[in-house]
Amino acid sequence: MAMIHRTFRAEFDNLTRLIRDVDPGDTNRARTVGAYLNNMISVLHHHHAAEDEVLWPKLSTRVRCATL
Numbered sequence: 001m002a003m004i005h006r007t008f009r010a011e012f013d014n015l016t017r018l019i020r021d022v023d024p025g026d027t028n029r030a031r032t033v034g035a036y037l038n039n040m041i042s043v044l045h046h047h048h049a050a051e052d053e054v055l056w057p058k059l060s061t062r063v064r065c066a067t068l
Helices: 002-020 027-062
Strands: none
Touching: 002 027
16 A cells, blocks of 8 residues: 555656646647646546545444544
8 A cells, every 4th residue: 555655646746847847838748748647636536535435444443543
């Protein structure tokens, strides 16, 4: 689990550079970077949905904590 979270952090950090490096007026590159950003957001959403559906219910049965 730690590996996927490190990967997400690295990729979103990388996105800031990718966005910053798009030259003004380079619509093709902007479109490509935008598509990559949309894909990363979608993958992150699905990852969180899977955690909510699978991981957290299992953990909540094993941990007695009012904050869960």
